[in-house]
Amino acid sequence: MEIIKTKFEGIYLIKTNFFKDFRGVFNKVFNYNIFKKSGLNSEFKEFFYSISQKNVIRGMHFQVPPYEHEKLVFVSNGCIIDVVVDIRKNSENFGKFFAIRLCSEENLAIYISKGFAHGFLSLEDNTIVNYLTTSIYSKEHDFGIKWNSFRYNWSVKNPIVSERDNSFPELKEFDSPF
Template sequence: MKVTPLSIPDVLLIEPSVFDDSRGFFFESFREDIFRKETSLNVSFVQDNQVSSRRGVLRGLHYQVPPYAQGKLVRVIHGEVLDVALDIRKSSPAFGKHVTNILSAKNKKQIWIPEGFAHGFLTLSKNSEFLYKVTSFYKADFEKSILWSDPILNISWPTNIDIITSPRDSKSEAFSKAYIFEEL
């Protein structure tokens, strides 16, 4: 496993060791002891989620507030997405900044997104299946969302895709009105 801090160093790109041969491939998508050793993180995952989306579906930018804030380990098992993590930790030097990455079944990359980040993704391929592990259970009353298209965020979403959002995501809060993590 290769772990690379991204431009916001708390967000980690994780590339598994993939064993390819004429039959196909094998890799460990998660192994706690190696994950802890390579990332220096001591997290416990309590729930796995799987999402299927068609081209143009944008989900996010979602997060949960304390005491149910979530760290996420995300990956794609079918198709390709543009993944976005937005830092909403007031004390962070990267507050209000974001990182983007292409995750796909082909590249097998994963992203670790810690608590204190809003997260979203846009399906670039015909369809996608997105898996993610979380460190806290889903609690609807603690879930929030930031408007994906808020111009203050300056996220470069592809312009060649007609974006489809849920009614809830299209009415998300502006970044200026979002819950901000004071401390973690």
Template sequence: MVQITESALPGVLEIQPKVFRDERGYFFESFRLDWLIPHGITHDWVQDNQSFSQKGTVRGLHFQHAPYAQAKLVRVIQGKVLDVAVDLRKGSPSYGKSYAAVLDADRNNLLYIPTGFAHGFSVLEDAIFAYKCSEYYHQASEGGIKWDDPQLAIDWQVEHPIISAKDETWPSLKEFTETSGGGL
């Protein structure tokens, strides 16, 4: 039986599927829509993405603006990451707050991140990261928040982060809030 836990941020769910192990290896269902329907989640998932990242990499914090805003269902296939969601929903009582969960291939856990959140992760062990998206990637709708914004104070749990040039250029949460009219 799957175990679904509501995080401290409304709408962000951690999912722990039942894993069946024996001498041959293991089996588990990595996705079932009927897990999510009781939580009001009925997306038509339209895109699957996969990446490999070496230990110490930080990717994020990313989002897409409406009408291309993406909900994501994320997991690791190999390795371990610290997965982070930041609430950017306009008027949300948890606006600007973050939630972090360790996604671990040994646990096979997943995180559901609704639209209106920035998303990122740091790589604690070399990792293959996979996720479903509720909308297609749309470059002109891409946005982000600076990964090391002191206002967010996210402990990425890596000593010497490897960051893309683009991820170094995103605005702070304060700058985003001022230019976006208060959020997504």
């Protein structure tokens, strides 16, 4: 397993231990000791997943303090474009995005620190996206910014977006607590 820094402080790519043979696939996505040695918060409190059809956009989600969290994201079926936006007020990258393709047949996951909004575009039907978070879900602290308010080109003509995700404020209207 390898932890790879990106140009965004707080976003890391995790090159996982991925093994494929005639039986199928084995993929180790998380190792407590490696994460801890790399300085990443490895005290995950919840694990959940979503299943999405092609052209679904989910995002851009985060939890505000005191329930903010780090998040480890990987795909166990299908493929996505994973998008992360820096919403840390004092960051030189505030409002900028990081995007990467994550697919089940590859050995890559993403670790997202506090102060980032997260979302994705599903590229295939029945795509399963898995999340580990370092805090418990809190409905009162669950928030987001509008998925199309930060200049990312999602490259999809008719995205499928929930009413909730469409109702979030635009990035320029969001007063970030980070």
